[in-house]
Every structure is written in C-alpha cells, then in structure tokens.
Amino acid sequence: MELKFDPNNPKYKYIQTPSELDAALEVLEKDPVIGVDVEGTGLDPYTSTLLLVQLGNEEISYIIDARKVPLKEFPRYKALLEDPKRIKLLHNAKFDYKFLKVQTGARLKNIYDTMLAGAVLTAGLVGKNPSLKELSFKYCGIDLEKGVRKTFANYLGEITEAQLKYSGLDTLVMFPIFKAQVEELKREDMVKVAKLEFASTLAVAEMELRGMCINVPKWKEVIAGLEEKRKKYADEFQELIRPYYGTNSVDLFGNSVDSMNVNSQAQLMDLLNKRIGLNLISTNDEFLKAVDHPVVNVLRDYRKYEKLISAFGQSLLDKVNPVTGRLHPDYNQMGTATGRFSCKDPNLQQIPRNSEEAPFRKLFNPAPGYKLVTADYSSFEMRILADLSGDANMIKALKEDLDIHSYTASLMFNLPYTEDFKKQHPDLRQIAKPIGFGLMYGMSAAGLASQIGVSKEKGEEYMELYFKSYPSVRDFLNKLADDAVKKGWSTTPLGRKRWYKRPSPSDPDYRRQMGGIQRQAKNHPIQGTNADAIKFAFVFLQERLEKEGIDGGITHTVHDEIVSEIREDQAEDWAKIQSEEMVRAAELFITKVPVKSDPYVGDEWEH
DNA sequence: AGAGGTGGTG
DNA sequence: CATGCACCACCTCT
Numbered sequence: 119m120e121l122k123f124d125p126n127n128p129k130y131k132y133i134q135t136p137s138e139l140d141a142a143l144e145v146l147e148k149d150p151v152i153g154v155d156v157e158g159t160g161l162d163p164y165t166s167t168l169l170l171v172q173l174g175n176e177e178i179s180y181i182i183d184a185r186k187v188p189l190k191e192f193p194r195y196k197a198l199l200e201d202p203k204r205i206k207l208l209h210n211a212k213f214d215y216k217f218l219k220v221q222t223g224a225r226l227k228n229i230y231d232t233m234l235a236g237a238v239l240t241a242g243l244v245g246k247n248p249s250l251k252e253l254s255f256k257y258c259g260i261d262l263e264k265g266v267r268k269t270f271a272n273y274l275g276e277i278t279e280a281q282l283k284y285s286g287l288d289t290l291v292m293f294p295i296f297k298a299q300v301e302e303l304k305r306e307d308m309v310k311v312a313k314l315e316f317a318s319t320l321a322v323a324e325m326e327l328r329g330m331c332i333n334v335p336k337w338k339e340v341i342a343g344l345e346e347k348r349k350k351y352a353d354e355f356q357e358l359i360r361p362y363y364g365t366n367s368v369d370l371f372g373n374s375v376d377s378m379n380v381n382s383q384a385q386l387m388d389l390l391n392k393r394i395g396l397n398l399i400s401t402n403d404e405f406l407k408a409v410d411h412p413v414v415n416v417l418r419d420y421r422k423y424e425k426l427i428s429a430f431g432q433s434l435l436d437k438v439n440p441v442t443g444r445l446h447p448d449y450n451q452m453g454t455a456t457g458r459f460s461c462k463d464p465n466l467q468q469i470p471r472n473s474e475e476a477p478f479r480k481l482f483n484p485a486p487g488y489k490l491v492t493a494d495y496s497s498f499e500m501r502i503l504a505d506l507s508g509d510a511n512m513i514k515a516l517k518e519d520l521d522i523h524s525y526t527a528s529l530m531f532n533l534p535y536t537e538d539f540k541k542q543h544p545d546l547r548q549i550a551k552p553i554g555f556g557l558m559y560g561m562s563a564a565g566l567a568s569q570i571g572v573s574k575e576k577g578e579e580y581m582e583l584y585f586k587s588y589p590s591v592r593d594f595l596n597k598l599a600d601d602a603v604k605k606g607w608s609t610t611p612l613g614r615k616r617w618y619k620r621p622s623p624s625d626p627d628y629r630r631q632m633g634g635i636q637r638q639a640k641n642h643p644i645q646g647t648n649a650d651a652i653k654f655a656f657v658f659l660q661e662r663l664e665k666e667g668i669d670g671g672i673t674h675t676v677h678d679e680i681v682s683e684i685r686e687d688q689a690e691d692w693a694k695i696q697s698e699e700m701v702r703a704a705e706l707f708i709t710k711v712p713v714k715s716d717p718y719v720g721d722e723w724e725h
Numbered sequence: 726a727g728a729g730g731t732g733g734t735g
Numbered sequence: 736c737a738t739g740c741a742c743c744a745c746c747t748c749t
Contacts, residue, residue: 381746383730402731425732428745454741458735465743468734499735559739569739629736641740648735677735677741 119298122176123290125260129178130286132277134186142173142180143194149175151205151296152198153289154226156184156214157270157281163216163327164441169270170277171222172285173198176293179286183277189222199224207292209233209250211316212451215323226320232292234315235299237452238308242607242616242638247452254291257298262291311614311650315451318653321660322449322459325672328683329446330466330723333481334435340476341431347475348423355380355416362393380420390414426476434464449675456642457614457649458677467676472724482723488670489689492724493697493717494679495651495704497522499558502647505708506611507594511587516711526550529587530580553584557595558644560637595640602639603632610646611707647707648678654703655680662695674723681723693717 123129133139146152153174160166168184182189189195199206199218206226208214210233218224236248251262266284303312356376363377378385383401390396394413398405403421406414439446445464453460461467472479484490495501500522504512515525524539527546533539540547549570556566567577585592602608607617618638621631652675659680663671670684670692680700684692697715704713718724 379747383747385747400730421731425745429733429743433744453743456741458741460742461734462743465734468732468743470733494735556739559741561739562737564738566739630738633737637739638741645735645741679735 119258119294121258121294123178123287125258125287125291128283128286128290130174130282131178131180132282133180133182136187136192139180139182139187139192139195142182143198145178146173146175146180146198149204151175151207151230151293153179153207153292154199154211154214154218155208155285155288156217157267157285158217159270159272159274161213162439162446163220164439164446166217168217168221169273170281170285171218172289174286174289176290179289181277181282181285184221189224192222195222196224200227202227204228205230207232207289207296209253209288209292210247212319212323212326215320216327219323219327229316229320230296231316231319232295232299234319234452235303235312238311238315238614239299239302239306240617241452241457241614242455242618247450250288250291250295253295257295258291260291262287306615307613308615309613311457311610311612314612314650314653314657318656319451321656321672322451324660325656325674326446326449328671328673329439329442329444330673330681331444331483331485331683332435332438333483334438337435337478337481340478340481341427344423344427344431344476348420348427351416351420351423352380355413355420358413358416359389359393362389380417381424386417426470430469430476430478437464451653454649455616455638456645457610457653458645459649459652459675466674479724480722482674483721484683488683488685489719489721490673490723491682491684491689491693491696491717491719492679493693493700493715494676495648495700496714496716498648498651498678498704498713499644500554501708501711501713502644503558503591503594505710506643506647507588507591508710509588509590509594512591513710519712521547523547523551523554526554526584526587530583549580550584553580557584557591558641560595560599560640598639598643599636602635608639608642610643610650612647612650614646614650616642616646651700651704651707652678652680654706655700658699658703659696662699666692666695668692689719693719 131142133142155172156168157170158166158168171182171184171189173180206229208229208231211226211229211231215226218226232253233247236253251264254260254262263284266280269281303309359377369375378389386401390398390401396409396411403418406418437445447461447466448463450460469478470476501516504516511529515522520535521540524547525535527543527550528535528539530550531546552570553566556569563578563581564574566581567574598608602618606620607615609615618635620635621628656672659672668684668688670682672680673683674681680696682692682696697717700715701713
C-alpha cells in the first residue's frame, strides 16, 4: 500500500495557541476524512486529564495541547468534530468520544472505527478487539511503537519530542487501514454491519458516561447479612468435617482451626471422596445436589453465600466512580463472537435476579427526580428462530400468541391445544420447553436426555417428535451447520459474520471440533440477530433522546433488555417510545411473527 | 501470569 | 466419537 506519510518521520505540528489551531482547522476543514485521537493521563474521562487531541488528514497530524488551548471555548473545533458530513476516523472511538465530550464539550458524529471494523472482520477467529498496532502491521507493514503511550499515564510535564512523534503517527496510520478495511468490508458484504457498529458505539459511549446509580449503604447492609450467613455455614461445615481429619482441631491458644480450605476444589475432592467415601467426579452443584449428606448440604449453603459475597460484595462497590458516585461499566460491543455486548468492571450483566436475601437489582435506582425505564424483548430468540426458519407451525403459534411450550407439547403428543394446557399437562410442557431452548444451542438428543433426566432413547424420541412438529426448524438448523462447515463462516440476515477455524481431518480432535462448529453455527444467526436488533435499538433510541429533548439516557443493557434513566415527568412517554423503537429495530429482521417489548417504569431495575 | 473450576447472567 | 450457545468474576493452584 502506498503511504502518504513517512512512518519513520511523520509530519506533525504541535499546537499550543488558539491562532495555531485556527491555522490547522483552516487546512482540516478542506478534508472529507479527519483522523482523531486523544491522549490522557488515565483511562477514565471523569478522573483523568486530557493532554493531547490529535486531528489530522492522511499527510499531517495536528497535535493540540489540551492544557494550553481552551477547546471548550472553540466553536470552530467543535463544529469540525460534530460535522455530520465529515468522516471522523478513530481507533476505539468510544474512548475518545467520552474524553472529548466530558473535557471539551464536543460530541463526535459520523465516525469510522478501525477497531470495530477489525473486530467484525475477524469475529470468531480472534478473542479480543484488534489493537492499532496489529492493524497497522497487518495492513501497512508498519510496526508501531506503543511504548510511548504508557508515558502519558499520570503525566504532568511538558510534551516531549518522542511523545509528539508517537502521537502523530497514530492518526496518520489509520488512513491506509481505513482504505483497506473498506475494501474488505465491501468484499465480505459487511458494510451494513460495520455501519451499525459505528453508529451504535456513540450510544454505548453515552451509556458508559451516564453509568448507573447504586444504593451503597443498603448494598452494604445486604452484604453484611450474607456474611453472617456465610460465617454460620462455614463454622458448621468445619464442625461437621472435624471427625474426618482428627488432629489440628485447635491451635496453641485453644482456638479452633479449620481442617481445610472450603474454597479449594482439590481439598474438597479429597474430603468428599477419600475421607467421606462419596464418589464424585466434580464438586459443582449439579453433582452435589444429587447427594444427601450433611457435609454436602452445608457446603451447598456455604457456597451460595460465598458466591454472592465474593462476586457482588465490596469488590463491586470499589468500582463506584469517585467523581460521579455511580458505576460506569466497560461495555465491549464486539465482546462476543456473535455480536452481543459483553460488560466488565463491574459486569452488570451478571447481577443476580432479585431474591429475598439478595435483592441486588432493587438497589439499582434512578437519580433523584428520575425514573428507570426497563424494556426487554419477550421470547425474542424463539421469535427469531420462527422467522428465520419460516416454520409454519411455529409462526402460527407466535402469531396467535399461544403459550409456545404448551403448543409445542400439544403438537408433539398429539393433544388439542387449550387455554389451560399448561395446567392440564405441566409434565408434557416441561418436556417441550427445554427442547425449544436447547435446539437454539445445537443440543443433541443425548444432551437433552441428560438434561431432563430421561434415557437416551427417550431423548431421541422427544427430539424426533419436536422436529416432526416443526419440520422447517430441523431443515433450517441443519443447513446452518452444513453451510458453516462448507464455507467456514455463518451470518445473520444483516450480514454479521462469524468465522470458524476448521480442523484438519487428520486432527485427532476432528469430530469434536466439527461438532462444536456446527453447534455454534446453529446458534450464531439467532443470537447474532438479537444483537443486531439491540444495536439498532441503541441507534434509534439515541436519535429519539436528542430529537425529543429527553432529559436522560440509556444506562444499561443485558442482551435482550435496555434500561434507561429518564426525568420523572418524561418517563411514561419515554417508556412508550423505548418499546416502540425496540420493536421497530427488531422488525428490520423479523417480519413473519410479532415482536413484543413491554416497558416498566419504576424506581428499581426490574423486569 | 495463566489455567482450571465454579457459578452468576441472557 | 462427543454430544448446549454467549459471556465475566472470583477462587485456588502451579
């Protein structure tokens, strides 16, 4: 690829005064594509200081010292970044967007993100988002020096020559990557999915900035209650196992001493199998709950509390932002091979559902004067399966709003479907339900059998009855598996691809790996279409928030659910809009069955 | 530092 | 022959 810059001697200009910035903008305003990058003293836009803002074209980078040039009072700078006609070229735009909005008041529009483009182009093959270093090597053969980036951490001094050179190259190198990726996206028919990622990342950035309110004092109370329970069961456990160890029951001062570490799987196996004489292959709850032994019972109780405390205790409260007093998780919009979001620090997508003892979700509340609006798609993946497979029976059931698992059971066991089928034949419905879910994961008859606790033969029989009821579902899923094996990828209707690394036939693990690919390929278009719809909903909702002048925004998402925080007087109207926009987004893909989304307005995160 | 086990979510 | 998708956090152990 022909470069418009010298990687060893990149052209840059260090901007320290408003008049210098005016001169730079004079040049940049002629460019249809602007490279953008920022350097700060840290990663958090609220607690770190913005040091540099680099703006450039494919030949030169203008490196603005944000401590010297008052960007907040610079309309011309803001107008350039917010110009909807000009493409802003960034790597991981979400990060820069947050800094630029918080610290300079500018909100990027119309972006191209080399990181997200790289991620959609390698989904399934690579576990993490591509770095700029990787992309610049791959597309331009340039080995970027990234050591300098670390020098910005907590940096308070004058900007050095090395820092300038490094910062300049960052914006320049994105141009050739951009050109190469666009060609690749066109070749792979992935322009639409890339555009969706680019558009939604700004809504994701807004969501992260907003964060979520958590009731810290009550959270601590709940944790304290759980700790009491954990201690009770821990003590009981040590008391119960003492006979199996004999010595070491007290230390030199007469205090009782633990015989073993309950949290150690190795020590537990030793206790349960060698000392107690059970014959367990694993200590997970699946196996423990099949055993009736006092030690095991107490262990299971202990584990329940230990899990809640370790995963959702103080470690989660430590993530509260000192400036905003709220939680601002890091959402990775290409965090999964299927296109779903992942979430971390903290992962609010795995907060337990409310229970009496641990009502965690009740402690996520709106700010004073606001409400939380929660809406999720109902049975969304089932609807996607019905639509994509085109199965007439499944479509009919969803169109008529029947209880889908009861209807399935009525077809499987040749019984009439009635309003009270669920009450009449709970057992049959209980057989049909796991098949419906399992199928979307590519589950086999054997897997089904072990899950519902029947023989392999019975499992096969049920599976056969299910597929006889929904014949097109079988054909659809089988075709997905076959195509993935043949082509090496699967796709959603939008064009979101997932690639597969097919094993060599001589690989001893060949069968198992091929089986895995087939299961992933059966699931990907379903889970991926859910993701496509949620991301369109993000884009639509962000547009509506701005258009309607809503005081509030999206605060959270959990795969098929979106939570927003809206000023009280606008919350009811917004609830309707949120559901409508979620449905509108889903209907871009789902046309043969109805899509439903019911909103809930309240002071707690619930659904 | 990384792997394996366990368990929380959709 | 193996046999349910997608994640992340915490713990222990090496």
